[in-house]
Every structure is written in C-alpha cells, then in structure tokens.
Amino acid sequence: MRAHGLVAACGALALCLALTEATNPGFVVRITQAGLDYAHQQGIAVLEKELAQLKLPDISGDFRIRHVGNVRYEISRLDLRSFHLPYSRITLVPSLGLQVAISNAFAEVDGNWRVKIHFIRDHGSFDLKVENIYIKISLKLGSDPSGKPTIDTSDCNTRISNVRVHFSGKFGRLYNLFHSAIESRFRKILESEVCRNVINSVRSELQPYLQTLPVTARIDVMAGTAGIDYSLVGPPTVTSQSLDVDLKGEFFSLAHRSTVPFPPLVLNLPPEHDRMVYFGTSSYFFNTAGFVYHAAGVLVFEITDSMIPKGFDFHLNTSTFSAFVPQLEMMYPNMMMKLRLSAPSAPFLNIGPGGLSLKPVVDIQAYAILPNSSLAPLFLLGLTGNVSAVINMKSNHVAGNLNVGRMKFSLKHSDVGPFQVRTLQSIMNIVASNILLPRLNERLEKGFPLPLPDRIQLYNTLVQFHQNFLLLGADVHYQPREGR
Structure with a gap:
C-alpha cells in the first residue's frame, strides 16, 4: 500500500508540474486556407523556376x-x-x-x-x-x-x-x-x-x-524601454481549417527582464476564414506592456505652463489656482507651477465585445516652482476615470488612440491646508484631456509591429473585439526581391 501511495503521489506531482509548465500563448497567428493558397502560389512560382534550372x-x-x-x-x-x-x-x-x-x-x-x-x-x-x-x-x-x-x-x-x-x-x-x-x-x-x-x-x-519571422521586436512607444517576445511556445498546430502559430506574446524590459506576475488566459479564436491571416491578441499581451512600463518608471508625465495649448485662458501658476485654493496666493504668490502625473500601479486593460477599456488610477502632485527653481509640494490629487481605446492597423503596425470619459478627482494630501477638490474639477479636466491625453496618443500612434516575415504587406484589414482578446484580420501581399 505504501509503494502504491508513493507511485500515486509521484504521478500527481508529475501531472502538476506538467500543468504548471504548460504555457498559454499571449498572441496567436492563424493562417487560413486562403492564406496558404496564396503562399502556395508564390512558392510554386519559385519552385517552377528552380526546376527549370x-x-x-x-x-x-x-x-x-x-x-x-x-x-x-x-x-x-x-x-x-x-x-x-x-x-x-x-x-x-x-x-x-x-x-x-x-x-x-x-x-x-x-x-x-x-x-x-x-x-x-x-x-x-x-x-x-x-x-x-x-x-x-x-x-x-x-x-x-x-x-x-x-x-x-x-x-x-x-x-x-x-x-x-x-x-x-x-x-x-x-x-x-x-x-x-x-x-x-x-x-x-x-x-x-x-x-x-x-x-x-x-x-x-x-x-x-x-527564419525572418522576428521572435523579438523592439518598440519605441515609451523611449525604447521595452520589446515584445514573439517566440513560438510550441510547434505550429494544424487542423483541417487552419494553421495556428502560438507565440509568447509578452512585453519585456530591455534593461532587466522579470517574470510577469499574472498568467496568460486561454485564447480561443473564432472560426473566421474570410481573411488570409488573423492575429489573436489577448488582454495579457497588452497588460504585460502596462506592467513593464510601470516597473520601468516611464508612466510619469510632467506638465508645465509652456505645455498649455494656445487659446486656453489660464496659466499653470499659483495666481490661477488661488481662485480655487485661496491660501496659495498668500503662501506662494505669483509663482509658476508644475504638475507631476504618475501611476501608483500598472494600468490594467479589459477587452470585451464592446471594445477596449481601462480604469486608470493616477496621482497628480502639484508643485510651486520657487525662485531658486526648487519645488515646493502643494497638494496630491487622485484621479480615476473611464478610458476607452480605438484600435487600427496601418503599415503592419497596430496603433491605438485613447478617449477619456468621466473623471473623478479626490484630495489625497495637502501641504497648503484643506480645500474643496470639486472646485478644481473643470481646470483639471482641461489639463488631463487637452495636455496629457494628446501626449499619450502621440506615443500610442506609433503602435507596435506585428510578427511578419520579410516583404509582407497587409491590406483589407479588420478589427474585432471578443472576450479577453482582440482579433485582427488581413489579406496578404508578398513583394518578391527584384530579379526573382
């Protein structure tokens, strides 16, 4: 009985280890029969020339x-x-x-x-x-x-x-x-x-x-901080309908790679066959980006008066803010201000049939810029809100654009005494919507590259949203080398 129990325990342990090591992909490339037929045409043309020689x-x-x-x-x-x-x-x-x-x-x-x-x-x-x-x-x-x-x-x-x-x-x-x-x-x-x-x-x-299919892609959305791991997690899977290539699909730090603290979910693509190729991008893929950028400390933005767009009838100084925080004029009269926005935790993105959304939590630290250029802390605000994302494909890249919904501000700490945060709501909305958001979208517009071999261009693209993943579809055009 003791031997049988030992065997059973070893078997259970082996099963647990096998399940632990099994890795769900964060990114799946599906090639349909139409895509294979196109690749086959290109390959047969090359083979015909080879055989003729x-x-x-x-x-x-x-x-x-x-x-x-x-x-x-x-x-x-x-x-x-x-x-x-x-x-x-x-x-x-x-x-x-x-x-x-x-x-x-x-x-x-x-x-x-x-x-x-x-x-x-x-x-x-x-x-x-x-x-x-x-x-x-x-x-x-x-x-x-x-x-x-x-x-x-x-x-x-x-x-x-x-x-x-x-x-x-x-x-x-x-x-x-x-x-x-x-x-x-x-x-x-x-x-x-x-x-x-x-x-x-x-x-x-x-x-x-x-072999020209990249297993890593360096991106410069956030100042060259991260890359994407597009390595295969196993051999391609062939069914009667399509060829699936499971990729790790994970952002990683170029300076120091660390383990992502959450696992990828199961990614089941729908039976779509209208396009030659599909890319299934899980929420895990996007959330590893947030994890990496937050750990690298690049989700920090500083806003000064020079960034306020022309046409807005206010300046980022204590004179303007004293209308909402009266004690500023007495403590720091007629001084310029700086706002430092940072994320206390990594942003977490949700994907559902209705689209992409996230509820960011942002700390806004306000400073007065003293005559000697040092900074005096004024107050710390907390911002929460609803943000939706628009996704599009262009030039073999996936780009994004954020839209901000309702925002809520709270006072987390004050160095200038108590005041009513709601009085700051309108001016902070302007700062977030017209200064912070355009700078974020400028970076997101660069997007990230899709894993494609050389000389491939995508066209006739589509974007669909499913539970926990984004489905991108496209047809393919191959551009042979000159002389081939």
Missing part, C-alpha cells in the same frame, strides 16, 4: 537491336528548356503538417546523342518531352530552440507517366528503335532529381525565409 547528368549505355546488333549510345549536354507546374494544391494535414500535390506537370529537354554500331559512328540532337508528372511533397512544421518556426520535407515522391524522345539525324529512325531504354533511364533520373531539388529548395529557400 535542373542540371541533368549525361546518360550512356548499351542496347541490343535485333538484326542490327549491339548499340552503344551516349546522351549528353541535356538542356531542360522548360518545366511547367500548371496544376497544384496545398492541403492541411491535421497533426502532421502540409501536403503539396502537383499534377499534370510537363517539361521539355534538348540534348545531343552519339551512337556506335559496330564500326559505324553517328551523332546528332534529340527532343524529349516529359508529360503527366505527379509530385507529392509532405512538409513538417516545427520550432527551434530560439522560438523561430522551422519547416522541412518529411516526404517527397515523383512519378512520371509519359516520356517521349525523338532522335533527329541521318539514321534517326533506326535510333528511335531503342528509345524505350533512354526513356526508362531518363524517367528514373528526373524523378530522383526533382525530389532532390524540392528538398534543397525547402531547406535553402523556404526555411531561411521563415
């Missing part, structure tokens, strides 16, 4: 013709004039990867021949047509230790149904008698060379291209 080896051998005798032949300088892949499709294979099927492909080859029959020697040229080529390619998806995606060929099979060779020259009809030997050998060579080229293309073209 195949280098085929010379062929030589012996063949016996009845009533003629032994024939020694050599086929050389094989030139693959063209290789066409008119029909192909890409298929999602759940739990395995992707499969590309190419049918009715055809190619044309030119070359030289040389023949020896007894003491007779002859040479010339030939045309060879290859038809009904079928190619099946299986692709395995994964991730490397750095969190970048990987792809490799797990299987390749080429089958050629029809090869026709025609010799020209003085005795062309005679040499056409042993065309079957040439066709058989050529079929085997081409079937082998096609798959070898496919495997090389995947490793030399496709795999390096996938």
Whole structure:
C-alpha cells in the first residue's frame, strides 16, 4: 500500500508540474486556407523556376537491336528548356503538417546523342518531352530552440507517366528503335532529381525565409524601454481549417527582464476564414506592456505652463489656482507651477465585445516652482476615470488612440491646508484631456509591429473585439526581391 501511495503521489506531482509548465500563448497567428493558397502560389512560382534550372547528368549505355546488333549510345549536354507546374494544391494535414500535390506537370529537354554500331559512328540532337508528372511533397512544421518556426520535407515522391524522345539525324529512325531504354533511364533520373531539388529548395529557400519571422521586436512607444517576445511556445498546430502559430506574446524590459506576475488566459479564436491571416491578441499581451512600463518608471508625465495649448485662458501658476485654493496666493504668490502625473500601479486593460477599456488610477502632485527653481509640494490629487481605446492597423503596425470619459478627482494630501477638490474639477479636466491625453496618443500612434516575415504587406484589414482578446484580420501581399 505504501509503494502504491508513493507511485500515486509521484504521478500527481508529475501531472502538476506538467500543468504548471504548460504555457498559454499571449498572441496567436492563424493562417487560413486562403492564406496558404496564396503562399502556395508564390512558392510554386519559385519552385517552377528552380526546376527549370535542373542540371541533368549525361546518360550512356548499351542496347541490343535485333538484326542490327549491339548499340552503344551516349546522351549528353541535356538542356531542360522548360518545366511547367500548371496544376497544384496545398492541403492541411491535421497533426502532421502540409501536403503539396502537383499534377499534370510537363517539361521539355534538348540534348545531343552519339551512337556506335559496330564500326559505324553517328551523332546528332534529340527532343524529349516529359508529360503527366505527379509530385507529392509532405512538409513538417516545427520550432527551434530560439522560438523561430522551422519547416522541412518529411516526404517527397515523383512519378512520371509519359516520356517521349525523338532522335533527329541521318539514321534517326533506326535510333528511335531503342528509345524505350533512354526513356526508362531518363524517367528514373528526373524523378530522383526533382525530389532532390524540392528538398534543397525547402531547406535553402523556404526555411531561411521563415527564419525572418522576428521572435523579438523592439518598440519605441515609451523611449525604447521595452520589446515584445514573439517566440513560438510550441510547434505550429494544424487542423483541417487552419494553421495556428502560438507565440509568447509578452512585453519585456530591455534593461532587466522579470517574470510577469499574472498568467496568460486561454485564447480561443473564432472560426473566421474570410481573411488570409488573423492575429489573436489577448488582454495579457497588452497588460504585460502596462506592467513593464510601470516597473520601468516611464508612466510619469510632467506638465508645465509652456505645455498649455494656445487659446486656453489660464496659466499653470499659483495666481490661477488661488481662485480655487485661496491660501496659495498668500503662501506662494505669483509663482509658476508644475504638475507631476504618475501611476501608483500598472494600468490594467479589459477587452470585451464592446471594445477596449481601462480604469486608470493616477496621482497628480502639484508643485510651486520657487525662485531658486526648487519645488515646493502643494497638494496630491487622485484621479480615476473611464478610458476607452480605438484600435487600427496601418503599415503592419497596430496603433491605438485613447478617449477619456468621466473623471473623478479626490484630495489625497495637502501641504497648503484643506480645500474643496470639486472646485478644481473643470481646470483639471482641461489639463488631463487637452495636455496629457494628446501626449499619450502621440506615443500610442506609433503602435507596435506585428510578427511578419520579410516583404509582407497587409491590406483589407479588420478589427474585432471578443472576450479577453482582440482579433485582427488581413489579406496578404508578398513583394518578391527584384530579379526573382
């Protein structure tokens, strides 16, 4: 009984550890069948060019013709004039990867021949047509230790149904008698060379291209304080409908990376398939940004009189504020003031079907600027309010814009004696709405980059809000390198 209990305890511990280590993604990239079809078109165009440059080896051998005798032949300088892949499709294979099927492909080859029959020697040229080529390619998806995606060929099979060779020259009809030997050998060579080229293309073209997907992105929304971790948390997941890539989706400090004190939630994307690609961005993703910026101490804003927009009939000085706090004029007559706004805790953003919202808590410390430029504390206000966010996509970035709703102020501490905070409500509303908010939005307008490989542009974008996550959709345009 004791042994069984020990085994059970170990099993329970192992299960707990496994569950603890399981990590939900903070960001999911979903590629739909439409997106795969587009990528497939681009890939087939590259593969067609690669196959058209195949280098085929010379062929030589012996063949016996009845009533003629032994024939020694050599086929050389094989030139693959063209290789066409008119029909192909890409298929999602759940739990395995992707499969590309190419049918009715055809190619044309030119070359030289040389023949020896007894003491007779002859040479010339030939045309060879290859038809009904079928190619099946299986692709395995994964991730490397750095969190970048990987792809490799797990299987390749080429089958050629029809090869026709025609010799020209003085005795062309005679040499056409042993065309079957040439066709058989050529079929085997081409079937082998096609798959070898496919495997090389995947490793030399496709795999390096996938490696251009950034696993980290540096952003300058808040003075280069943070980056985004876009590394894969596991191999891509393939279903019958789409290909999902789970990313860590977490902001981190460029100076000192620390553990985020809250876990990511489960992120279940809806079955949307109208766009080529979707990005599921959880509330965890945005809230790690707030955590990092708050820990770095950059959620601090100072407002002086020079920042007040022209047209506002007040100044940030004790003369203006003495109308609401009479004792200021006596204690600090006719002095300029400074307001220091800071967040006592990291802002927490909520995402729901109605949009993005947060209820920030802000401390506003007012100072008088003394003649020697030192600061004298006046009072500390607490601000709470309702803020909504508008999200848009532009230039492969996601940008935001905040709108402030009702704000409430409270007096947390006063160095100038008691006063009624409500009398300051209107002037503080102006400060928050017309000075602080535009500066925040100026930074948020820069946005953050989406995880995309090189030479990809998004268009036909959409933004949807769901419980605990934001869904971004788009179609894709790939811009090949010049000369490709």
